[in-house]
Structure formats: C-alpha cells, structure tokens
Amino acid sequence: MISPLWLITTYFCLLIPLCVMARRASRNGSAIDHYLASRSLSFFVLFLTLFATCLSGNTLMGHCGQAYYAGFVWVLCAGLWAASMxxxxxxxxxxxxxAVRHNFVTPGDWLRFRFPGQKSGCWLRQLTAFCLCVAMGNFLFSQLKAAGEIMALMTNDQISYELGVILFAVVILVYDSLGGLRAVAWTDVFQGLIILLGLLLLVIWLGGQSDNLAQFGEQVTSHKPEAALVPDRAAQIKWVSLLLMAYMSVVIYPQSMQRIFAAxxxxxxxxxxxxxxxxxxxxSALVLVIGWCAISMVDPNVIHNRDQVLPYILELWAQSSTFGRLAANLTLLAVFAAIMSTADSLLLTLVSIFKHDFVLASDRQTLSKDYWIAIVVMGIITAFALNRDITLWRLLEFKLELLIQCFPTFVIALHYRRLPAQPYLAGLVCGLVFLIASLVCGITSFGGLSAGLVGLAVNLMVIFIVSRWCRNREWPGNPVAD
Amino acid sequence: MRFILHGLDWIGIRIADKKLQTMKYNNIRRLYYLAVFLLMAVSVPWYRTPGQETELIRGFPDWVVIAFGCYFTIATLNMLLWFFSRTER
Incomplete structure (x- = not known):
C-alpha cells in the first residue's frame, strides 16, 4: 500500500485544534469538569462518543478475523451488540x-454511596476498582497492540510495531491530558463519522465483487462448505455463553458509565x-460481511494471525484502482480512529479510577496528580504491549470474564438495596479466586460455558449464602433507610 | 376519549396518569426482557441437528438468517424502549 503516513499525520494534526478548543472550553480544573465535561454532553456528541468508544479495534479487527475463520457461526457477533446494548x-x-444527585465521578462513587461507613464497603470498592483497572488495562493494551500492527502494515515495517505502539501511546497521552473528557468526546465525534464512512465504503466495494447477495453467500459456502452447516453442540453452548457474558459484562464498562454520568x-x-x-x-453486520467476504478473497496460507484479515483486505482494495487506494486509506484511518477513540476513553477512565477509587477520600478540585498517574499508567501498559504474541480475541474474552464478576456489585446492589457490603465482597472474592484458579490450571471453559460465567455463578451462590446470614442484621448508613 | 388517551399513553406520547404510566412502563419493560431472552434463545440453532446442511435463503443458511432477524428485532425493541423510557426520579 502506498504510504498513507501523510493521512495519519494530517489526521493527528486535525485533532489538535479540537483538543485546544476543548482545553479552552473547560470551566475549571476540577475532577467533574475533566472527567465528565461538567455533565454537558449533548445528544450528537454523546451518541457519537458512545459509538466510537464501543466500536473498538477489537470489534473491527478481532471480529472480522473471527468471521473469516469461524464462518457463518460468527453471526453471534451481532448478538453480542444486541445483548450488550x-x-x-x-x-x-x-x-x-x-449519579446526578450525589455527584458521582467514578464507578467507585456508587459504592461509596451504597455502602457508607462500612469497612467491608471500602474493601469492596478497592477490590472492584482493582478488577476494573485490570480489565481496562488489558483492553487498553489490546488497543495499543492493534495500533502497532496497523502502523507496521501500513508502512511496510518502515515504522516497526514497537515504534508504532510507542508513538500511538504518546499521542493519546498528550490529548487526553490536554482536554479530558471534553477533548475525548469532541474527537470521538470526528472519529465516529470517519468509522461510519470507512465501513460503508468498504462494504460497497465488497458488494461490487458479487453480482447480488445470493451470489455472495454462495461464494462463501463454495469456498468453505463447513461454514454453512449447523454448528455442533459445543459451538452452540459457547454461543450462549458469549451472549450471556456480553449481556452482563458490557454494562459494567467504566468508560460507558462515565458517559452515563456525563450526559x-x-x-x-x-x-x-x-x-x-x-x-x-x-x-457489527458490516464487520461480519467484511469477514465473510474475506473467505472467498483471501488465501488462508497468506494470513498468519486472524487480526491481519482486515488489513489484508484493505491492501487488496488499494491495489484495485486509484479510488480504491484512497478509499482503502480512509478505511484504514477509520480502523485507526476506532482504536484511538477507545484507547483515549480507557486511559481517562483508568486514571480517574486510580486517583479516586482506591483511597478513602480524594482531591476533586485540582488535577495535579492526575497527569503523573496518566504517564505512569500509559508507560506500564505500553511496556506490556510491546509483546506481540497474543490475539485480540482472547484479550477481549478475558476482559469480559473479569468484568462480569462485578455485575452483582453494580446491578444487583442497585436493585436490591437491603444487603450490606459483606455478601457482595465475599461473592466477588470467591468469583475471582475461582476465575484465577481455572485460568492458572489452563481451564478456559466448563462444558462449553466460559470460566467467567461459572465464576459468576459461584459469586452469586456465595452472595446468597452470606446474605441469609446478614439479612436481619443492622448495618450503618443504609441509604434505603435514610 | 379515554381509550385514545390510554393508547397514546401506552406508546409514551402523553402522560395521562403518572402512576398508571409507571405501571405500564414497568410492564412493558418486563415484556421487553422476556422478548429479548426468547429471541436470544431462538437465535441459537439448538433445535436443529448439528452438522446438518440447511436450506439457503439468498445464499445464506436459514439459521444465519433467523439469528440475524432475532438480533435486529432485539435492537429495534431496545431502541423503542430507550426512546419511550423514563428515568426514575
């Protein structure tokens, strides 16, 4: 592909004025202004920032690769979106x-409100914050990895994978620190529009490769006849397991929670x-179409890693014509934008959790420590991201398995307010111990159900048992009683 | 007249009686959850024989078309519920 480096440079340059405008628009240096844009996000901005943040590098590259390898069974990817929304x-x-009434800034603020004056509530908040940080750190790590892969491919390794990761990390760090959520949301508007345009252009080109929809489906079945067969029971159980995981874990995403608070x-x-x-x-339907088209267009021997399917398709498109080259570059930019918009939101959320959720009380009027925390967090994750040998799909699964353990702490505690912190803490500890033990033993599923889902069952069972013991006990500062 | 008001109320356009509206909204939400779980259950082809070759609908196996249909229906129901939902005060 002819060097699209100028395109990325122009793109970065276009983001700078947006960040400067966001910096100027900030009302004060408080946490609520930096992390929630003073709860001022309008419909257009909020919708596009949610869209750009949720449509990550994993969604585009990971799901495209999965659709290519797994075939029609990966229609479940559309189900993951439907379930999570x-x-x-x-x-x-x-x-x-x-959140509005009690000025929540981070997910930990909910736990502060829900379990006031309880020591176990404090431990629960810290353990939950730890889980969220590991899950988000893992997610950010995968975004850096995806960015490194794309940069290396685009420049034919003129910019190495390692250098790509470091450059990307520095750019994110700078504009995140400059304008906080306001900068992130405004740049997400721009990025969301690019993603939509890029995906549509690619699907239109792929549609032109077949005369009609029926021919497209037949091309897939002729190249991969096994893709059209009804999946076996193991695949079906995994399908159900993934739908349940998406339903109960995506709702806990701290970056989405941040946007719920910021509307x-x-x-x-x-x-x-x-x-x-x-x-x-x-x-997700567009991403699936891209992955399935790749089945008839890409020789499996050429692809070494499933994350390379989408970049390879783009390379084929770029070789087809001059317009194809331009459009492929734009789509590549869309992938880059998807990665970037997710990564910047993740960094912002991670820093806010590190700063506010591990301590008893935190300074919310100044941001002096926040910049240092951002530098340290990004430095550590970048160092890990230099390891290239892990696929994006496995990273996404692990993140969901960890997040799902926090489901009772947020959703059940929100709807069922009679219980103190002890049952939730006991459940979370047991769920995590189960998950970690099964991962250490190399067990990723139990009869097709993922370890995270079985861990959640353990978690809920422990909550039920401990809650029987706590039910009739008085506990301080019950917000329901208040 | 009452029938029309209730009809409008049901689709969330007019709040005739707040208590009634809340009850209806909660009932609609329960129905929505039921519909989502049913559609999700139908989307997985557990009712077909594994490894079976199925009929193609416009080039796609029928179980893929059913799954797509279920997911788009869930998304549409979800969108409608969001547009008519009211946040608790």
Missing amino acids: GSFHLLVPKMRPL SSHKVLNRSFGLMSILGVGS
Missing part, C-alpha cells in the same frame, strides 16, 4: 439520577442509547 436498561434508569440530561442519554443499539448491530 439491551443490558443498559438494568443500570441507567436507576443509576443516572443517583447533559436523562432524555439525551436515553436517545443516545436508543440510536446506539440499532447502529451497533448494523455496524
């Missing part, structure tokens, strides 16, 4: 008003989620 009904209607009104938030749900499934 539906699950926010469990959280938003109750959490949002509390300018309830109405804006509801409408953004409404549009997101339909556009999310539509986008």
Whole structure:
C-alpha cells in the first residue's frame, strides 16, 4: 500500500485544534469538569462518543478475523451488540439520577454511596476498582497492540510495531491530558463519522465483487462448505455463553458509565442509547460481511494471525484502482480512529479510577496528580504491549470474564438495596479466586460455558449464602433507610 | 376519549396518569426482557441437528438468517424502549 503516513499525520494534526478548543472550553480544573465535561454532553456528541468508544479495534479487527475463520457461526457477533446494548436498561434508569444527585465521578462513587461507613464497603470498592483497572488495562493494551500492527502494515515495517505502539501511546497521552473528557468526546465525534464512512465504503466495494447477495453467500459456502452447516453442540453452548457474558459484562464498562454520568440530561442519554443499539448491530453486520467476504478473497496460507484479515483486505482494495487506494486509506484511518477513540476513553477512565477509587477520600478540585498517574499508567501498559504474541480475541474474552464478576456489585446492589457490603465482597472474592484458579490450571471453559460465567455463578451462590446470614442484621448508613 | 388517551399513553406520547404510566412502563419493560431472552434463545440453532446442511435463503443458511432477524428485532425493541423510557426520579 502506498504510504498513507501523510493521512495519519494530517489526521493527528486535525485533532489538535479540537483538543485546544476543548482545553479552552473547560470551566475549571476540577475532577467533574475533566472527567465528565461538567455533565454537558449533548445528544450528537454523546451518541457519537458512545459509538466510537464501543466500536473498538477489537470489534473491527478481532471480529472480522473471527468471521473469516469461524464462518457463518460468527453471526453471534451481532448478538453480542444486541445483548450488550439491551443490558443498559438494568443500570441507567436507576443509576443516572443517583449519579446526578450525589455527584458521582467514578464507578467507585456508587459504592461509596451504597455502602457508607462500612469497612467491608471500602474493601469492596478497592477490590472492584482493582478488577476494573485490570480489565481496562488489558483492553487498553489490546488497543495499543492493534495500533502497532496497523502502523507496521501500513508502512511496510518502515515504522516497526514497537515504534508504532510507542508513538500511538504518546499521542493519546498528550490529548487526553490536554482536554479530558471534553477533548475525548469532541474527537470521538470526528472519529465516529470517519468509522461510519470507512465501513460503508468498504462494504460497497465488497458488494461490487458479487453480482447480488445470493451470489455472495454462495461464494462463501463454495469456498468453505463447513461454514454453512449447523454448528455442533459445543459451538452452540459457547454461543450462549458469549451472549450471556456480553449481556452482563458490557454494562459494567467504566468508560460507558462515565458517559452515563456525563450526559447533559436523562432524555439525551436515553436517545443516545436508543440510536446506539440499532447502529451497533448494523455496524457489527458490516464487520461480519467484511469477514465473510474475506473467505472467498483471501488465501488462508497468506494470513498468519486472524487480526491481519482486515488489513489484508484493505491492501487488496488499494491495489484495485486509484479510488480504491484512497478509499482503502480512509478505511484504514477509520480502523485507526476506532482504536484511538477507545484507547483515549480507557486511559481517562483508568486514571480517574486510580486517583479516586482506591483511597478513602480524594482531591476533586485540582488535577495535579492526575497527569503523573496518566504517564505512569500509559508507560506500564505500553511496556506490556510491546509483546506481540497474543490475539485480540482472547484479550477481549478475558476482559469480559473479569468484568462480569462485578455485575452483582453494580446491578444487583442497585436493585436490591437491603444487603450490606459483606455478601457482595465475599461473592466477588470467591468469583475471582475461582476465575484465577481455572485460568492458572489452563481451564478456559466448563462444558462449553466460559470460566467467567461459572465464576459468576459461584459469586452469586456465595452472595446468597452470606446474605441469609446478614439479612436481619443492622448495618450503618443504609441509604434505603435514610 | 379515554381509550385514545390510554393508547397514546401506552406508546409514551402523553402522560395521562403518572402512576398508571409507571405501571405500564414497568410492564412493558418486563415484556421487553422476556422478548429479548426468547429471541436470544431462538437465535441459537439448538433445535436443529448439528452438522446438518440447511436450506439457503439468498445464499445464506436459514439459521444465519433467523439469528440475524432475532438480533435486529432485539435492537429495534431496545431502541423503542430507550426512546419511550423514563428515568426514575
């Protein structure tokens, strides 16, 4: 592919004025202004920042590769979106008003409010923050990895994978620190539009390779006849397991929670989620079409890693014509934008959790320590990301397995307010011990069900048992009683 | 008149009676959860024989078309619920 480096440089340069504008628009140097843009995100900005953040490098590259290798069974990718968008009904209607009334900035603020004056509540908040940090750190790590891969491919290794990762990390760090959530959301608007345009262009080109939809499907079945067969029981159980995982874990994403807190009104938030749900499934359908088209276009011997499927398709497109070259570059930029918009949100959320959720009380008026925390966090994750030998799909699965353990702490504790912190803490500890033990033993699933889901079952069982013991006991500062 | 008001109320356009509206909204939400779980269950082809060759609908196996249909229906229901949902005060 002819060097699209100029395109990326121009793109970075276009982001700078947006960040400067965001910096100027900031009202004060408080945490609520930096991390929640003073709860001022309008419908257009909120919708596109949610879309760009959720459509990550994993979604584009990981799911495209999975669709290429797994065939038609990967239609479940659209289900993951549908399930995850539906699950926010469990959280938003109750959490949002509390967040506004009690000035929540981070997910830990919910636990501070829910379990006030309880020592076990403090431990629960710290352990939950630790889980969220590991999951988000892992997610950020995968975004850096994806960025490094793309840069290396685009420049034919003129920029090595390692240098690509470091450059990307520095750019994210700079604009995250400059303008906080306001800069992230404004740049996400730009990035969201590029993603939509890039995906549409690619699907239009791929559509031109077949005369009609029927021919496209037949091409896939003729190249991979086993793809059209009904999947076996193991694959079906995994399918159900992934749908359940998506339903119960994506709702805990701290970067989404941050946007729930940051919306300018309830109405804006509801409408953004409404549009997101339909556009999310539509986008995943486009990603699936790309992956399935690759089956008839890409020789499996050429691809060494499933994350290389999408870049390879783009390379084929670039070779087809001059317009193809331009459009392929734009789509590559869309992939880059997807990675970037997810990575910047992750960094911002990680820093806010590190700063506020591990300590008893934190300074919310100044941001002096936040920049240093951002540098240290990004430095550590970049160092890990220099390891190239792990696929994006496995990273995504591990993140979901970890996040799902926090589901009771947020969703069940929100709807069932009679219990103190002890049952949730005991459940979380047992769920995590189970998950880590099974991962150490190399067990990733139990009869097809993922270890994370079985860990959640253990977690819920322990909560039930301990709650029987706690039910009739008085506990201090019950917000329901208050 | 009452029938029309209730009809409008049901689709979330007019709040005739807040208590009634909340009850209806909660019922709709319960129905939504039920529909989502049913559609998700139908989307997985557990009712077909594994390894079976199925009919192609416009080049795609029928179980893929059914799964796509279920997921788009879930997304549409979800969108409608978001547009008509009211955040608790």
